[in-house]
Amino acid sequence: MYVTHNRAAIDEMGYAMSRLEIEPDHCDSGEVVHGVSDSQRSNKPLNDLDNEIAQLTKLKSGPHQMLSQIAPGRRGLPVSTVKMLAGRECNFSGRGRFSSADCCHVLSRYLPVNGPWLIDEMNSRAYVSHFSADGSLFVAGFQGSHIRIYNVDKGWKVQKNILAKSLRWTITDTSLSPDQRHLVYASMSPIVHIVNVGSAEIESLANVTDIHDGLDFSSAGDEDRGYSFGIFSVKFSTDGREVVAGSSDDSIYVYDLEANRPSLQISAHSSDVNTVCFADESGHLIYSGSDDTYCKVWDRRCLNARDKPAGVLMGHLEGITFIDSRGDGRYFISNGKDQAIKLWDIRKMSSEATCQEDFRNYEWDYRWMDYPPQAKDVKHPRDLSVATYRGHSVLRTLIRCYFSPEYSTGQKYIYTGSHNSCVYIYDLVSGAQVATLKHHKSPVRDCSWHPYYPMLLSSSWDGDIVKWEFPGSGEAPAPVIKNRVRRRSIY
DSSP: OOOEEOGGGBOTTSOBOSOEEOOTTTSOOOOOTTSOOGGGOOSSOOTTSOHHHHHHHHHHHOOOHHHHEEETTEEOSSOOHHHHHHHHHTTTTSSSSOOHHHHHHHHTTSOSOEEEEEEEEOSSOEEEEEEOTTSSEEEEEETTSEEEEEEGGGTTEEEEEEEOSSOOSSOOEEEEOTTSSEEEEEOSSSEEEEEETTSSOSEEEBTTTBOEEEEEOSSSOOGGGTTSOOEEEEEEOTTSSEEEEEETTSEEEEEETTTTEEEEEEEOOSSOEEEEEESSTTOOEEEEEETTSOEEEEEGGGOOTTOOOSEEEOOOSSOEEEEEEOSSSSEEEEEETTTEEEEEEGGGOBSSOOOOGGGOOSOOOTTTSOOOGGGGGOOOTTOOOSEEEESSOOOSSOOOEEEOOHHHHTTOEEEEOOTTSEEEEEETTTOOEEEEEEOOSSOEEEEEEOSSSSEEEEEETTSEEEEEESSOOSSOOOOOOOOOOOOOOOO
């Protein structure tokens, strides 16, 4: 592990909490677009960060005012764990217990930076990985046709080893149903497969030990269109009755599992739809991101034949690789090939895309070229985003980013994989890069923070799945040394 701790951030318990210095010889130096460096972290919100999201984050992750008071009229943040516990015992808050925000204030200081501990290593690139909603399962999908589901509570034992059916190129995405009984997986094909992961067999071989039902997303199920497009992104709805997908034919699809057919197709963008997700539990709003550089919001309650979105959000200079919703139907983040994460408020969206790409005066392809130095200073003339976070790199593949968990952190952080083999963690409000996790030898395409514990897993093209924790399991992490075979990918 290459994470260095600033001594000034050691609190009364003797632990390094969240102020971490970055070693530039291992990863690219972080750049915070709002002018806050890693060694000059500030608890003040960014000057141009929307005050509402800053206040919402504070309410979800800040301690009670009586616990943070250091003198009449003066508050000091962050509050040490010892002081928080003492304040609870003295009933400073008048509740006799911690609120959820108090708990988040304590837990969010314990970043999962210790490690890594090796969970698994494969001879194939890891493309996707994520925890189940309750954190009991972890799913990892690899280019070599394998999808593994690990039982977190039973020592990371492989609960299901799925061999993908009719794979084209790679596993592009997976999604667990809310009841954790079924998993859907996609590849560069209009056929998405669904598997019962609750069956007793560990080895899941299509139509031998398990049934891998095919969900045909092509408009009419026409065999002539059998492989006319691929699926980049799939997500279950909260009620588990629908699956939304983004495709290489510039469309968004919604599949009705009860009717066993596509219920909606939207000609959504002018290029590949790399990412889609539901905005909240209602399922009415869908967010989409595309290589046409736009994020779009779709309201299923008022769609018409013209496939007009409820709104368009401009600001990225290059294609969108991933979108993660905050879950409130208002805010989301997107990762872009312009080497930036952007935070969005859909209330700021435009009715249509009014800006053309005349500001782009360079030729570049992220699949095999480095990002042009002159492009780093280019700004979108109509940037509607709330904030921008820089420091990681988005090259060669569709790298993903997420909000940190609500339960343990109050969603006060943003984290992402990176082409330079690292995982980056940013403070949502200050914009500071608070941690960089360094272990892998190839791009980290995906990573996932446990919904309840200070534990983060990263998955890389080097085939490693590794675990980062705080304070760790008590055993020394062992370095993994093996020969790597690097290959080029276009997805």
